[in-house]
Amino acid sequence: MTTDEGRGSLRRMLHRLTASEAEIEAQHLQRESARCGAMPARQCGRGQVVSVSGRLRTVVYTPRTNQPALEADLYDGSDVVTLVWLGRRHITGIEPGRHLTARGRVAVRDDRKVIYNPYYDLEPSR
Known part of the structure; x- marks a missing residue:
């Protein structure tokens, strides 16, 4: 092992010891998203057709008139994209903590990235 490799592994070990749980989780989600070939949420822009992958943090039914x-x-560890299914009250498998990959066109609503009626693939429960 070269000196640079030794420093790199020491640096990674120190980072694991000093990083918060949220930082470690974010890095893990970013690696998983990249492995799926998804675009990082922070890079998604209005009007782009994208594939994003990550974990559902919240799921809320919003009744509207x-x-x-x-x-x-x-x-996905870098940012949040809100997925909105219009006309739906419940979708089996869409629940907090579930991992999925969603595809669709990005819109911006109230300064938040949104994909309306996305195509999605649920990942197996872990």
Whole structure:
């Protein structure tokens, strides 16, 4: 092992010891997202058709007078994309903690990235 390799492994070990649980989780989610070939959420921009992958943080039914909607915040370790299914109150498998990959066109609503009626693939429960 060269000196640079030794320093690199020592640096990684020290980072693991000093990083918060949230930092470690974010790094893990980013690696998983990259492995799926998904675009990091922080790089998604308005109008782009993207594939994002991560874990659902929250899932909320939002009753509206004209059309109900199911909203879920997908976190990939870099940013959050809100997935919105219009006209839906519940979708089996869409629940907090579930990992999924979603595809669709990014919109921006209230300064938040949103994908309406995304195509999605649920990852096996872990």
